[in-house]
Amino acid sequence: MAAAVAAAHLLCPAPAASPAKPLQQLPTRGRRTHGAKPSRCLPCRASLGPDGSLAMLGAPGPRPAPPMRRPYLREHSCLIFPPPLGRRPVAVVKFLGGAFIGAVPEVTYGYLLELLAREGFLVVCVPYNVTFNHEAAAREVFDRFHACYDALLASGLPEAGLSAPDIAELPLYSVGHSNGALLQLLVGSYFAEKIPKANAIVSFNNRPASEAVPYFEQIGPLLSQLMPMMEASPVYSVARNASGDYAWKALFDLAGGFIREYDQEAMVSLSKFVDQLPSVMNQVTEGVSEFKPTPPENREFCKNSYSVPNTLLVKFSVDAIDDTDIVEDVLRPRVDSIGGQIKKVILSGTHLTPCIQDVKWQVGSEYTPADAVAQGLKSLALNETRVLSRTIADWLRSL
Numbered sequence: 001m002a003a004a005v006a007a008a009h010l011l012c013p014a015p016a017a018s019p020a021k022p023l024q025q026l027p028t029r030g031r032r033t034h035g036a037k038p039s040r041c042l043p044c045r046a047s048l049g050p051d052g053s054l055a056m057l058g059a060p061g062p063r064p065a066p067p068m069r070r071p072y073l074r075e076h077s078c079l080i081f082p083p084p085l086g087r088r089p090v091a092v093v094k095f096l097g098g099a100f101i102g103a104v105p106e107v108t109y110g111y112l113l114e115l116l117a118r119e120g121f122l123v124v125c126v127p128y129n130v131t132f133n134h135e136a137a138a139r140e141v142f143d144r145f146h147a148c149y150d151a152l153l154a155s156g157l158p159e160a161g162l163s164a165p166d167i168a169e170l171p172l173y174s175v176g177h178s179n180g181a182l183l184q185l186l187v188g189s190y191f192a193e194k195i196p197k198a199n200a201i202v203s204f205n206n207r208p209a210s211e212a213v214p215y216f217e218q219i220g221p222l223l224s225q226l227m228p229m230m231e232a233s234p235v236y237s238v239a240r241n242a243s244g245d246y247a248w249k250a251l252f253d254l255a256g257g258f259i260r261e262y263d264q265e266a267m268v269s270l271s272k273f274v275d276q277l278p279s280v281m282n283q284v285t286e287g288v289s290e291f292k293p294t295p296p297e298n299r300e301f302c303k304n305s306y307s308v309p310n311t312l313l314v315k316f317s318v319d320a321i322d323d324t325d326i327v328e329d330v331l332r333p334r335v336d337s338i339g340g341q342i343k344k345v346i347l348s349g350t351h352l353t354p355c356i357q358d359v360k361w362q363v364g365s366e367y368t369p370a371d372a373v374a375q376g377l378k379s380l381a382l383n384e385t386r387v388l389s390r391t392i393a394d395w396l397r398s399l
Helices: 002-011 110-118 134-155 164-168 179-190 216-232 234-241 245-254 264-285 295-305 324-337 369-397
Strands: 046-048 054-057 073-075 078-081 091-096 121-125 172-177 198-202 310-318 341-350
Touching: 073 134, 078 110, 078 134, 091 110, 091 134, 091 179, 110 121, 110 369, 121 134, 134 164, 134 179, 172 179, 179 198, 179 295, 198 369, 295 324, 310 324, 310 369, 324 341, 341 369
Parallel strands: 091 121, 091 172, 172 198, 198 310, 310 341
Antiparallel strands: 046 054, 073 078, 078 121
8 A cells, every 4th residue: 555655646746846956947038948936736635545546646734835937948949958957068959759749748757857857957848738640749849859950050059058059069969768769760760861960769659549449349349339429428518619718727737747837828739639549539439549659560661771870778677568678679780781870778767757756755643664665766767767767878978
């Protein structure tokens, strides 16, 4: 039971992160940053039901302290995590997160991205929506990233004290996790120019839809039958069209552990996350039964066209859906043929290690075994994420 409570607190980000070092507060000239508005969200808490299951999430608790100003900026639909003020960056890093959660990287990857920024990297996150068409997704993130990158090359990033020439002389690298790792490989295969000097591929995953989505073959026909009834329901219509303050407040209260600030940009982030679901459901009901290209087609294309000279493959010790070994066999001959290098490392952790957040554990009136377990799990999980960040940073610096 203690472990279950601890896990619930560990996986739900607190309203305000508590990093090892105080976060910089970026000025707001020209671009918008997240302000320090008081949170209206419920802190993420859990209790055990009589059967030992998690019975309640999002229960009211003590009002959290006002969150600190966000350590990122928005530019051309991308999020930018700059190094600490006054520190010259060593490189630009393009980051892509996993399926669904990659749409809101500031929420799902915030701790890892802040760690990479503190290592001296100018991190540019490209949010994207889930689709069964991986080729279209790869081309979309390529275009969106370079729209942002070109703006930085033209105007610099004055909020972080960086001029356009400062950024222009930096090497370009990329990091991808899970589905984002696949998209980074596809970008490096579809394009021969304007690609990064190196890829850090974390927890690579590219399986057929029937394996990636349990019971997928049964879900498609079922949704096809249910969607007409759902669309005819007045409840579905109201839910689909709800846009008032009350509806948004209900959504934010429900997602209290994931949204740290109740402001307009947080609403945009939540909207991007939720808006993916109807699109995916529509593709399923329209008869989509496999990713495009298929996993074998992706492997064949990368085998013949991958053009990024340096690749780091990272897999974790406990990850049942990892395909790193497969992609290593695919990439190694190609990378050798273009005079590059490929390195694989195995780190302690799980598929979710890149998504771990620095959660504030609220100890009750008495220090219980659950508190001890939670603090131990938190310390272990955060250390694994720090090791991941340092591994990537050290490898990129060595190039």
